[in-house]
Amino acid sequence: MEVFSYSFILLLPLILLPLYFFIKFNHQNKHNNPPSPPKLPIIGNLHQLGKPPHRILHELSQKYGPIMLLQLGSIPTLVITSAEAAEQVLKTHDLDFCNRPPLAGPKRLTYNYLDIIFCPYSEYWIEMRKICALQLFSVKRVQSFAVIREEEVSVIMDSISNATDPIDIYKLLISLIDKILSRVVFGKTFQSRDQSSDGTLQDILLETMAIISGFSASDYFPTVGWIFDRITGFHRRIEKCFHEFDDFFQQIMDMHLNPERQKSSHEDLIDVLLKIKQDGSSTVRLTNDHIKAILWDVLIGGIDTSAVTMSWAMTELMKNPEAMKKVQEEIRSHDLGVKRMVQESDLDHFLYLKMVVKETLRLHPPAALLIPRENTKHHVIQGYDVYPNTRILINAWAIMRNPKYWDKPDEFIPERFENRYADYTGGQNFDFIPFGGGRRSCPGMNMALISIELILANLLYCFNWELPNGMKKEDINMEESSGLSVHKKYPLELILTKYLVKLPKQICCVSSNGVMFLGDGPYVMCDASNIKEKLLLE
Numbered sequence: 001m002e003v004f005s006y007s008f009i010l011l012l013p014l015i016l017l018p019l020y021f022f023i024k025f026n027h028q029n030k031h032n033n034p035p036s037p038p039k040l041p042i043i044g045n046l047h048q049l050g051k052p053p054h055r056i057l058h059e060l061s062q063k064y065g066p067i068m069l070l071q072l073g074s075i076p077t078l079v080i081t082s083a084e085a086a087e088q089v090l091k092t093h094d095l096d097f098c099n100r101p102p103l104a105g106p107k108r109l110t111y112n113y114l115d116i117i118f119c120p121y122s123e124y125w126i127e128m129r130k131i132c133a134l135q136l137f138s139v140k141r142v143q144s145f146a147v148i149r150e151e152e153v154s155v156i157m158d159s160i161s162n163a164t165d166p167i168d169i170y171k172l173l174i175s176l177i178d179k180i181l182s183r184v185v186f187g188k189t190f191q192s193r194d195q196s197s198d199g200t201l202q203d204i205l206l207e208t209m210a211i212i213s214g215f216s217a218s219d220y221f222p223t224v225g226w227i228f229d230r231i232t233g234f235h236r237r238i239e240k241c242f243h244e245f246d247d248f249f250q251q252i253m254d255m256h257l258n259p260e261r262q263k264s265s266h267e268d269l270i271d272v273l274l275k276i277k278q279d280g281s282s283t284v285r286l287t288n289d290h291i292k293a294i295l296w297d298v299l300i301g302g303i304d305t306s307a308v309t310m311s312w313a314m315t316e317l318m319k320n321p322e323a324m325k326k327v328q329e330e331i332r333s334h335d336l337g338v339k340r341m342v343q344e345s346d347l348d349h350f351l352y353l354k355m356v357v358k359e360t361l362r363l364h365p366p367a368a369l370l371i372p373r374e375n376t377k378h379h380v381i382q383g384y385d386v387y388p389n390t391r392i393l394i395n396a397w398a399i400m401r402n403p404k405y406w407d408k409p410d411e412f413i414p415e416r417f418e419n420r421y422a423d424y425t426g427g428q429n430f431d432f433i434p435f436g437g438g439r440r441s442c443p444g445m446n447m448a449l450i451s452i453e454l455i456l457a458n459l460l461y462c463f464n465w466e467l468p469n470g471m472k473k474e475d476i477n478m479e480e481s482s483g484l485s486v487h488k489k490y491p492l493e494l495i496l497t498k499y500l501v502k503l504p505k506q507i508c509c510v511s512s513n514g515v516m517f518l519g520d521g522p523y524v525m526c527d528a529s530n531i532k533e534k535l536l537l538e
Contacts, residue, residue, distance in 0.1 A: 034069040034078065034384040044071030046220065051482040054368035057081070058398040067382050073220025075101075077391040078381075081398040083405055083431040085382045089392060090426055090437035093379050098439045101374040101391050104218040104229065105211045108238050109245065114293035116443065117301060117371065127284045132294065132443050135272050142447045144266065146344045148183045149454055152176060154341055157462050166468040166493035169314050173455065174307035178202060180451060181302050185295060186252050187268035201248060205303060208241045209484040212300075249292040269298065298444065300484075305366035306448050308485040310456055312364035313356060315492050316412040318465065319473045323414055327352050331461045332499070342457040344450060350457060355414035357452055358422065361434035363412060368397035368486045370436050396433050397486075405431035424449070463496040 037060060039045045049072070050056045057079050061068050066082035080086055089097045099121045106118035113119040116128050135141065156176045160167060178201075179189045216234055217225035229235045255261060256270050263271075273294065277286040284290070317324040330352045331342065347353075373392040378385065386392075401409040407416065422429060424445055426437035435442040442448070459465075467475070479489035 031385045032380075032383060034067045034386075035064040036069040036071070037064055039071045042073075044073060046072050052368070052480050052486065053482065054395055054397040054486070055480075057369070057393070057395050061395070061398065067384055069384075072391070073217075073225075074222065075220055075391050076387070076389075077393060078386055079393045079395060080381075081395045081402070082382065083399050083402070083429070086394050086399060086433065086437070087426065087430040088379075088381050089373070089394065090430060090433070090440075093375075093377075093381075094438035096377040096379060097373050097375045097392060099374045099376055100440075101219075101372050102222070103212075103372075104216045104226075104234075105214075105238050108242050109208065109211075110293045110296060111289040114290050115297045116294070117297050121376075121439075124284060127282060128290075128294070129439075129443065131276065131282055131284075135276065136269055136294075136298075137443050137445075137447055139446060141272075142450060143344075145184045145447075146450075148266065149180055149451060150341070150343055152180045152183070153455055153458050157341060157458055160496065161462070161498060163496060166495050169492045169494055170307060170311040170488070171491070173310045174202065174303060176455060177303050177306045177451065181299065183264070183268070184447075185269045185298055187256070187264040187266075187270065201299075202303075204241060204244050204248075205299060207237070208245070208300065209304060211237055211241060213482065213484040245296060246292065249295055250288070253288060253291065270295070301442065301444055302448060305485050306452055308487055309357075309360060309364065309366055309448075310452055311488060311492060313360040313452075313456055314459070314465070314494070315476060315478070315488065316360060316363070317356070317460075318467065318492070318494070319476050319478075320412050321473065323356065323412065324460075324465075327356050327414075328460050328464075331457055342454065342461050344454055347450070347453050347457065350453070352414060353453060353457055353460075355417040357449070357456070358417045358432075359412055359414040361424075362400045362406075362432060363410075364486060365396045365400060365434040366485055367436075368395070370394040370396050370433070371440070373440065394433075394436075396436075399431060399433065402431070462499055464499055465494045465496055468493055468495050 037045055037048060040047060048056070048060065048070075057068075058081060060070075061079060061081040066080065067085050068079045068081075070077045070079060080089065100113075100118050102120075103118065106115075107113060110118050114128075116125060116132055119125045119128065153176070156172070160172065182189045211234075214234070217228035217232070219225065221228075226235070253270060253274070256274060270291070273286065273291045276282050277291065317327065327350075330350055334346060334349050336342065336346065370393070373394075375386060375390055375392060376388055378387050380386070400406070403409050422432040424432070424435045425441040426433045430437060435445045467473070476492070477488075477490045481487045481489045
């Protein structure tokens with residue numbers, strides 16, 4: 001009997017093992033997992049990723065389908081390149097898919113997720129989003145900064161009006177957006193912001209975006225990845241950026257708290273946040289770290305993305321001279337009255353300009369891959385099971401170039417938006433989502449759009465633009481570089497010539513150089529970028 005007992009114990013694993021595999025096999029067959037490329041042990045599909053990632057994932061999706069499951073290290077990752085599936089994630093089941101996965105770089109840079117971009121979904125996030133929506137990014141608040149935007153645009157138009165060398169369009173635009181946002185956020189611009197021996201705040205911003213979009217082993221192997229991040233120096237880079245940002249923000253906040261400070265003519269964003277902190281009007285007790293995290297969001301989400309979008313817009317217009325001619329004629333045919341430049345009150349008249357911006361955002365979205373999400377519940381998306389804690393990547397670039405939704409999807413055709421309803425966050429049609437959608441859509445969208453339209457309108461009104469060195473439109477390189485925003489791999493350099501306004505002789509144009517009468521005849525020719533005012537001669 002004892003021998004039988006020992007024999008039974010030894011044979012039990014042999015009996016249970018096949019039973020275990022039989023049950024597991026049948027259990028798996030009951031689930032409908034999305035198609036997946038073959039994967040390697042440990043690293044899964046990481047070896048298949050490359051640069052630029054939105055194009056690599058698009059190529060994989062063409063083989064495995066618009067809903068594809070990758071195993072990136074130990075993280076199951078669902079890649080979506082379908083508007084219908086995106087709608088289910090961003091709208092139908094938005095509440096269960098609006099969490100953010102834990103990411104090493106953003107966690108440290110946002111003071112342990114005190115911001116709103118990378119903060120996990122929670123009551124805290126809801127309150128902070130409400131504060132930002134009402135106090136920082138509301139239509140009223142955005143309009144209150146109109147004077148700042150118009151003043152900075154006017155200054156930059158004057159500064160480049162006599163340029164004879166080719167202008168690097170991206171550098172011009174990021175400098176301008178930097179100055180606008182600095183005044184909006186901090187109340188002043190910083191002509192020399194050497195916060196460290198390594199460079200300016202712009203350099204810190206670019207390094208930070210490289211970190212966020214770069215490879216962190218902790219993001220794919222949460223248990224042991226931190227070891228590799230320290231060996232590779234990734235952790236050191238994060239700490240360096242964090243302390244440079246923190247020192248800069250603390251310096252600016254101390255300046256605002258100084259009772260002898262000479263206040264600017266408008267209430268900047270730090271003023272607003274400090275007021276909320278002091279009066280306790282929020283259910284969240286704001287600390288300096290909360291304020292710094294929100295300021296970090298505004299800078300990261302506002303400066304580079306807007307400059308990149310405008311750089312692509314100018315690139316597409318140079319490659320499509322008919323569209324350039326059409327948008328310039330629209331702007332220049334509008335009566336600006338006594339103003340020497342386009343102001344925000346004029347923008348509603350420029351319908352074709354708005355189509356140009358939409359078409360640029362369709363072809364070159366600020367974030368080709370929307371910031372990752374993570375689901376909290378099991379859902380069936382387009383017939384496939386998606387389990388909790390799956391990372392969700394929505395390839396906005398691929399969706400907005402899909403021939404299923406767009407005719408001639410790779411061509412720049414602003415007119416396609418003439419009779420097509422398309423808001424910026426999906427709404428009813430999720431084939432156009434340059435700013436994401438649902439609860440996690442970009443809160444600074446209105447501020448970004450008004451700046452983009454105003455700057456482009458003035459660049460196109462005041463100047464004519466040509467390619468240097470006899471280049472033709474076919475010579476413009478359209479290659480992309482990888483990053484949080486998809487930059488042009490090679491900068492766009494253009495030569496400007498002043499646009500001369502042709503006015504009746506009875507109109508006298510006064511500029512900083514005095515009265516301008518160029519040429520004879522019944523007309524006065526005036527430099528559009530330098531008209532201070534127009535006077536009717538008696």
